[in-house]
Amino acid sequence: xxxxxxxxxxxxxxxxxxxxxxxxxxxxxxxxxxxxxxxxxxxxxxxxxxxxxxxxxxxxxxxxxxxxxxxxxxxxxxxxxxxxxxxxxxxxxxxxxxxxxxxxxxxxxxxxxxxxxxxxxxxxxxxxxxxxxxxxxxxxxxxxxxxxxxxxxxxxxxxxxxxxxxxxxxxxxxxxxxxxxxxxxxxxxxxxxxxxxxxxxxxxxxxxxxxxxxxxxxxxxxxxxxxxxxxxxxxxxxxxxxxxxxxxxxxxxxxxxxxxxxxxxxxxxxxxxxxxxxxxxxxxxxxxxxxxxxxxxxxxxxxxxxxxxxxxxxxxxxxxxxxxxxxxxxxxxxxxxxxxxxxxxxxxxxxxxxxxxxxxxxxxxxxxxxxxxxxxxxxxxxxxxxxxxxxxxxxxxxxxxxxxxxxxxxxxxxxxxxxxxxxxxxxxxxxxxxxxxxxxxxxxxxxxxxxxxxxxxxxxxxxxxxxxxxxxxxxxxxxxxxxxxxxxxxxxxxxxxxxxxxxxxxxxxxxxxxxxxxxxxxxxxxxxxxxxxxxxxxxxxxxxx
Amino acid sequence: xxxxxxxxxxxxxxxxxxxxxxxxxxxxxxxxxxxxxxxxxxxxxxxxxxxxxxxxxxxxxxxxxxxxxxxxxxxxxxxxxxxxxxxxxxxxxxxxxxxxxxxxxxxxxxxxxxxxxxxxxxxxxxxxxxxxxxxxxxxxxxxxxxxxxxxxxxxxxxxxxxxxxxxxxxxxxxxxxxxxxxxxxxxxxxxxxxxxxxxxxxxxxxxxxxxxxxxxxxxxxxxxxxxxxxxxxxxxxxxxxxxxxxxxxxxxxxxxxxxxxxxxxxxxxxxxxxxxxxxxxxxxxxxxxxxxxxxxxxxxxxxxxxxxxxxxxxxxxxxxxxxxxxxxxxxxxxxxxxxxxxxxxxxxxxxxxxxxxxxxxxxxxxxxxxxxxxxxxxxxxxxxxxxxxxxxxxxxxxxxxxxxxxxxxxxxxxxxxxxxxxxxxxxxxxxxxxx
Ligand SMILES: Cc1cc2nc3c(=O)[nH]c(=O)nc-3n(C[C@H](O)[C@H](O)[C@H](O)COP(=O)(O)O)c2cc1C
Ligand code: SF4
Ligand code: SF4
Ligand code: SF4
Ligand code: FES
Numbered sequence: 004x005x006x007x008x009x010x011x012x013x014x015x016x017x018x019x020x021x022x023x024x025x026x027x028x029x030x031x032x033x034x035x036x037x038x039x040x041x042x043x044x045x046x047x048x049x050x051x052x053x054x055x056x057x058x059x060x061x062x063x064x065x066x067x068x069x070x071x072x073x074x075x076x077x078x079x080x081x082x083x084x085x086x087x088x089x090x091x092x093x094x095x096x097x098x099x100x101x102x103x104x105x106x107x108x109x110x111x112x113x114x115x116x117x118x119x120x121x122x123x124x125x126x127x128x129x130x131x132x133x134x135x136x137x138x139x140x141x142x143x144x145x146x147x148x149x150x151x152x153x154x155x156x157x158x159x160x161x162x163x164x165x166x167x168x169x170x171x172x173x174x175x176x177x178x179x180x181x182x183x184x185x186x187x188x189x190x191x192x193x194x195x196x197x198x199x200x201x202x203x204x205x206x207x208x209x210x211x212x213x214x215x216x217x218x219x220x221x222x223x224x225x226x227x228x229x230x231x232x233x234x235x236x237x238x239x240x241x242x243x244x245x246x247x248x249x250x251x252x253x254x255x256x257x258x259x260x261x262x263x264x265x266x267x268x269x270x271x272x273x274x275x276x277x278x279x280x281x282x283x284x285x286x287x288x289x290x291x292x293x294x295x296x297x298x299x300x301x302x303x304x305x306x307x308x309x310x311x312x313x314x315x316x317x318x319x320x321x322x323x324x325x326x327x328x329x330x331x332x333x334x335x336x337x338x339x340x341x342x343x344x345x346x347x348x349x350x351x352x353x354x355x356x357x358x359x360x361x362x363x364x365x366x367x368x369x370x371x372x373x374x375x376x377x378x379x380x381x382x383x384x385x386x387x388x389x390x391x392x393x394x395x396x397x398x399x400x401x402x403x404x405x406x407x408x409x410x411x412x413x414x415x416x417x418x419x420x421x422x423x424x425x426x427x428x429x430x431x432x433x434x435x436x437x438x439x440x441x442x443x444x445x446x447x448x449x450x451x452x453x454x455x456x457x458x459x460x461x462x463x464x465x466x467x468x469x470x471x472x473x474x475x476x477x478x479x480x481x482x483x484x485x486x487x488x489x490x491x492x493x494x495x496x497x498x499x500x501x502x503x504x505x506x507x508x509x510x511x512x513x514x515x516x517x518x519x520x521x522x523x524x525x526x527x528x529x530x531x532x533x534x535x536x537x538x539x540x541x542x543x544x545x546x547x548x
Numbered sequence: 549x550x551x552x553x554x555x556x557x558x559x560x561x562x563x564x565x566x567x568x569x570x571x572x573x574x575x576x577x578x579x580x581x582x583x584x585x586x587x588x589x590x591x592x593x594x595x596x597x598x599x600x601x602x603x604x605x606x607x608x609x610x611x612x613x614x615x616x617x618x619x620x621x622x623x624x625x626x627x628x629x630x631x632x633x634x635x636x637x638x639x640x641x642x643x644x645x646x647x648x649x650x651x652x653x654x655x656x657x658x659x660x661x662x663x664x665x666x667x668x669x670x671x672x673x674x675x676x677x678x679x680x681x682x683x684x685x686x687x688x689x690x691x692x693x694x695x696x697x698x699x700x701x702x703x704x705x706x707x708x709x710x711x712x713x714x715x716x717x718x719x720x721x722x723x724x725x726x727x728x729x730x731x732x733x734x735x736x737x738x739x740x741x742x743x744x745x746x747x748x749x750x751x752x753x754x755x756x757x758x759x760x761x762x763x764x765x766x767x768x769x770x771x772x773x774x775x776x777x778x779x780x781x782x783x784x785x786x787x788x789x790x791x792x793x794x795x796x797x798x799x800x801x802x803x804x805x806x807x808x809x810x811x812x813x814x815x816x817x818x819x820x821x822x823x824x825x826x827x828x829x830x831x832x833x834x835x836x837x838x839x840x841x842x843x844x845x846x847x848x849x850x851x852x853x854x855x856x857x858x859x860x861x862x863x864x865x866x867x868x869x870x871x872x873x874x875x876x877x878x879x880x881x882x883x884x885x886x887x888x889x890x891x892x893x894x895x896x897x898x899x900x901x902x903x904x905x906x907x908x909x910x911x912x913x914x915x916x917x918x919x920x921x922x923x924x925x926x927x928x929x930x931x932x933x934x935x936x937x938x939x940x941x942x943x944x945x946x947x948x949x950x951x952x953x954x955x956x957x958x959x960x961x962x963x964x965x966x967x968x969x970x971x972x973x974x975x976x977x978x979x980x981x982x983x
Contacts, residue, residue: 058936067935091936094898177735185894
């Protein structure tokens with residue numbers, strides 16, 4: 004895009020525009036706000052030119068042309084809504100529906116279906132198809148871990164096939180047979196199980212490819228949506244969070260319904276990986292920590308925030324005055340705001356605390372050159388920019404921490420969003436015994452785990468989709484995390500939790516929102532200099548550092 | 549006017565499919581000449597242009613002009629592809645060339661390859677043509693042994709390899725870009741144009757696709773001269789072509805006649821007229837996709853590309869289907885619709901869904917269950933397919949429907965409604981057996 008492009012003059016529906024030479028008529032029209040209907044065209048895939056929904060008229064060209072393929076020329080006169088085009092459009096829609104089953108009432112796509120939408124916009128005719136429809140083989144057939152295929156609903160736009168050929172390059176899907184017996188199917192002996200497989204669900208304009216996980220859970224018109232980013236790896240793909248809080252009787256009360264990719268050319272194009280897409284079960288899981296817990300001399304028991312924070316503050320201060328270190332195991336799962344306040348509170352209220360950092364977590368370090376990064380944390384770069392990773396020589400790693408604890412040299416330990424006890428293969432063996440030697444342990448996290456169970460004080464953290472904030476992806480792009488719904492129970496956003504802990508420790512931390520924390524961070528931390536929360540926007544900004 | 553047997557002379561030569569006999573009849577003379585005399589490509593192309601040779605696969609595109617579109621002086625391979633897929637109903641000329649004069653095709657193809665600087669020739673032959681394919685294979689071997697093809701053929705310093713590829717039974721693979729997809733190993737799906745094959749064809753390289761008969765005319769033109777060939781036909785329609793006549797004539801078969809020959813002469817003189825001297829009802833002039841002609845139109849039309857285009861039809865592949873007054877056109881159109889619905893590749897929506905839809909409406913009409921509304925719907929469906937598809941198969945399916953319904957609407961109206969009334973005269977048992 005950076006190179007200068009020649010502009011050409013075109014007339015679309017009577018108005019003159021200047022558009023870059025070489026763009027397709029469909030894209031050119033879109034850039035000036037004119038939507039040309041289309042099914043097979045997708046900007047991220049090769050051009051099929053097969054559905055013929057995008058037929059438009061170009062002056063001096065006898066036949067109607069497909070807008071998704073023909074490029075604009077200088078002085079071109081284009082009609083996208085004249086009678087001839089409208090008639091053809093209606094006819095193309097009618098052709099799409101000749102063999103389409105009357106499934107809308109039981110189809111999960113209803114409400115976001117290309118056929119329904121275009122019928123309302125461009126169809127509105129009375130059916131004259133008196134023929135039986137061609138029967139096709141597979142209905143509601145599982146073709147991979149996440150995807151269900153219904154061949155009768157398929158409009159054969161080939162988007163799914165092209166996706167598998169061109170993006171993961173795994174080619175599991177093909178078009179079989181011909182004429183109106185043609186079907187999309189999985190090749191014999193294959194499964195649609197590539198790491199990006201579920202993108203075909205969003206690409207499919209109709210209800211032919213549906214999500215096994217989401218199907219029948221909630222009608223889409225009951226969903227609300229926020230724009231956020233995925234936290235499952237350090238790319239932080241842009242996503243849409245679809246959630247349902249108004250009808251808690253649906254989907255067993257799960258609030259987070261599904262994630263969908265959101266276009267960002269700088270990060271993830273149009274796609275997300277399946278691990279990220281389906282990796283949100285913990286948000287509404289039964290093991291969520293919803294209230295502060297305190298184990299004063301016995302079993303962990305419900306405690307109010309005030310009491311829990313007071314206990315934590317008192318015991319941490321006491322530990323700081325004893326022989327042995329106070330240490331904290333920091334996680335790059337925290338947003339920038341939480342990391343920043345953690346850093347400030349430690350420096351101001353518990354100076355001398357040893358900071359340890361680990362980017363380990365329970366997820367397999369899968370990676371490829373499409374999107375997935377081996378670092379399964381959203382904010383390692385943010386932590387690094389705040390000097391909280393081992394890139395800073397003063398910061399230790401989890402192995403050092405384990406040795407120190409084993410020797411009985413820790414007087415207190417705060418573990419944030421880690422589970423060293425539960426994952427000995429990753430974090431090293433002996434954590435359970437080592438923690439027994441630490442007189443006071445605080446656990447901060449979203450879900451109960453083997454490590455949280457050993458803590459003296461447990462502080463519940465808001466999960467993904469429950470708080471606003473920012474993360475910095477592997478390439479140094481700061482992007483917004485958005486709150487879709489309130490934290491479960493009494494859980495608190497990381498920045499809020501640390502603000503209160505800081506106050507309990509005797510400080511005065513007076514922030515009203517993640518944005519306020521971020522704006523201070525941007526002023527104090529060189530790497531973030533010049534940024535402001537209000538300017539980050541939907542697509543994020545790259546840090547200068 | 550008697551037949552002008554430019555190609556048929558070779559086909560009718562006894563054992564003309566063998567190299568020796570072909571050579572004795574003067575075969576490979578043109579190839580020897582242009583190599584021996586050191587011709588360049590432009591000389592050949594100029595002669596073809598002057599000869600008014602047009603593509604005989606169906607579209608009638610001027611052959612010399614087509615070859616001149618291949619970019620010169622560019623890196624990488626170019627290809628010549630011989631379209632021997634011949635599958636359009638009513639078309640059966642290419643098989644006679646392949647079986648009777650395969651070396652004529654090879655000679656023409658090698659000249660074409662020489663002109664466009666292709667080192668590989670692919671002959672894509674219809675899968676059902678098993679016997680012709682065996683004959684072709686043998687001819688390729690003979691030509692290789694005799695040094696007409698291969699490395700440094702005829703000492704030309706050039707190389708040409710000939711590959712025979714059998715199709716798998718899809719009509720659409722006769723459409724040149726579908727053919728290329730199939731040759732590339734993909735599904736036989738037509739590609740979007742532009743780019744045209746001459747610029748970006750087989751494996752993305754410049755490629756010329758020519759029909760069997762077109763290429764077979766090339767050595768003859770180089771032998772007899774452009775003027776002679778052009779003078780046989782009429783303006784812009786040079787030479788002869790093989791007309792394949794089927795249906796209700798007394799003598800069906802292949803007739804080689806100059807372009808511009810009156811259809812009346814072909815049917816009534818060469819083919820001996822209509823069987824049982826009945827009245828002519830309709831003629832499909834160039835393969836089943838060409839708009840049907842009424843008897844009146846057939847009586848006055850000349851058989852060349854431009855005359856037929858002038859009355860809204862096409863010369864197509866030169867395969868005539870002649871129908872007498874007893875023909876049930878409803879059945880014919882139903883059969884044609886079935887063919888295109890069966891053969892639609894399924895890639896683009898109007899053809900994929902529309903051809904099947906038309907067939908089902910036709911079925912209803914043919915079974916006496918249709919209404920006048922069905923006739924109107926059918927025509928409108930056809931009109932919405934036409935011009936709106938990826939490849940011309942959509943048009944091929946729609947044109948017969950539109951032309952049958954506009955020219956013979958009464959035949960259809962007679963069969964809609966609760967009762968089925970036969971349109972034509974009744975065929976007696978004796979006549980049925982006779983034919
Ligand atoms: C549906 C369809 C089927 C075709 N089938 C054939 C065929 O069987 N043989 C053929 O030579 N051309 C066929 N053609 C025409 C080819 O696309 C192409 O125009 C031709 O091979 C070019 O050769 P020519 O210039 O020598 O005629 C077909 C076209 C269409 C649209
Ligand atoms: S399954 Fe969906 S995406 Fe795939 S071809 Fe059919 S309609 Fe298109
Ligand atoms: S690649 Fe990473 S950020 Fe993107 S969807 Fe997958 S896990 Fe989420
Ligand atoms: S017109 Fe028919 S044969 Fe041609 S590409 Fe479309 S579906 Fe295939
Ligand atoms: S969007 Fe242009 S043909 Fe499908």
